[in-house]
Amino acid sequence: MLRFSLDQYLRDHGLTAYRLVKETEGKVARGSIFAMARGDSVKRIDLENLNHVMAALSALTGERVSPADLFTGEPDPVSLRQSAADVAYTDDEETNDVLDDHPDILERLKAHRERREQL
Structure with missing residues (x-):
């Protein structure tokens, strides 16, 4: 502080x-x-x-x-607001809304990519 x-x-x-x-x-x-x-x-x-x-x-x-x-002392570290998906908000409001409305979206995208790679 x-x-x-x-x-x-x-x-x-x-x-x-x-x-x-x-x-x-x-x-x-x-x-x-x-x-x-x-x-x-x-x-x-x-x-x-x-x-x-x-x-x-x-x-x-x-x-x-x-x-x-x-x-x-030192300034307090910067703490970025986190979305419901537990990642920092972006500059894009639409992306922020998706991250908040679908907190599991990043895990779903990762699973989708992994399935595609297995094909």
Whole structure:
């Protein structure tokens, strides 16, 4: 799971949320900085605020800060919706309808091919 980890970045660099609030004063709301610094409560990030935070952190640390520095973990794997035939849906709605209406269609087609090959 991907996590915004400003709190960890601040700890690793000996900074506080309060110091970041002072550095971003007039650009990012105080409450937003403290919410971001809590980390686990962040569900959405405003890109403009993220840009200001990264610029402020770069100024405070003397290092270039990228978005990757402020996130930990991995995104959840992509899970494609499955049809009733237990295969991923296609881009074709008619095919999707057949897969849903006839969940055994793929096994039936396989059996049909095998019978044809035996002839």
